[in-house]
Amino acid sequence: MTGKPKLYYFNGRGKMESVCWLLAAAGVEFEEEFLETREQYEKLLQGGFLMFQQVPVVEIDGMKMVQTRAILSYIAAKYNLCGKDLKVRALVDMYIGGTDDLMGLILLFPFLSAEDKEKQLAVTVQKATSRYFPAYKKVLKDHGQNFPVGNNFSWADVHLLEAILMVEEKKSDVLSGFPQSQAFKTRISSIPTIKKFLEPGSQRKCVPDDKYMETVRRVLHMYHNVKAN
């Protein structure tokens, strides 16, 4: 046993990507086991790894943790990235909730029909520019600090950067009305651990493609059509 956290998931972003980001930001090395077959998934089920029959699962500090938010909260707290007191933590959690919702819109993309993809893209851009980025614009402007929450680097910053980059992949000029967010993006991207994660060869995953989508469907027997909500 190496002592490094071990991530079990498909070789793609999905729900595990935020975990990769956070571990990377915290400077924590981690291992990955990629699910490619149904048999691997059933082996995890039978081995008692999947408390609620779902992935992600992360082996960390003697625990088999499931539920993405639980995993992220644990890592953030362990590595002092969740705010120094209850009130700062509350703020961090609020912002995380927003970026989580925003990224949740993009999470569905690989599984939508072509027509629904187009609709979802429009919804994503609309929400990003009228709901989420303005919320951050205000706090970046009000506080004039380097980090939106509590003036200390936290997982809210990591999560926001991840969300910004994901939306930019869908629409490259989406930040054009948000100079503070552009400045934030540049600043956070240059933090050494983040910079390393953004370089080729890191454990950051690519934009999901058909191969990823087929793998997920095959492993989870998820053959129904996904509808955007």
Add this chain to the structure above:
Amino acid sequence: MSGKPKLHYFNGRGRMEPIRWLLAAAGVEFEECFVETKDDLTKLKKDGSLLFQQLPMVEIDGMKMVQTRAILSYIAGRYNLYGKDLKERALIDMYVEALMDLNELLMSYPFQPADKKEQHFANVVDKTTNRYFPVFEKVLKDHGQDFLVGNQFSRADVQLIEVLLMAEECKPDILANFPLLQKFKARISNIPAINKFLQPGSQRKPPQDEKDVPKVLKIFY
């Protein structure tokens, strides 16, 4: 200003109900401001009260908190319902996230279009009895303690009892194969703060009446 938390939501369960449960379990009195029309919601949006233009919103300790999970975590932390250390918190979070997934399934049932209701109901019963309840039954069996985590009352217990009761409303015999969950339900219901919340006249909201669904949807869409 009364100093009591103030909840802004429509007069129904929705996503605010777990927050009502947790405040009640913590013995914290709270006030409610009901959003009844789209105009009420627009007013809250316009005065900058809603960080992401969404409800729930809870005014608490000088903050206007949004995002259900953030609100629940804050209340749990503030009132010592979050375990004694990081590992207990991790376990509580795992249970609570799963219960929120199940709550979402149960809570959204009345809002399903007529042609999707039967399938949704079947999915709810399947997930409840095959994915979620067996886990909690086993947790209670394995440690033989009164509470889910760390032999101490926590938000996980509050969220579990809320879900058990909602599931029973959906299908009255749904706990038939889960004797320990039945005992848990009885035991937690007897905790004074919980017992009080379960009495008529408390701030607990009734199951969503389907005939009110269009009115609720009009506020938000």
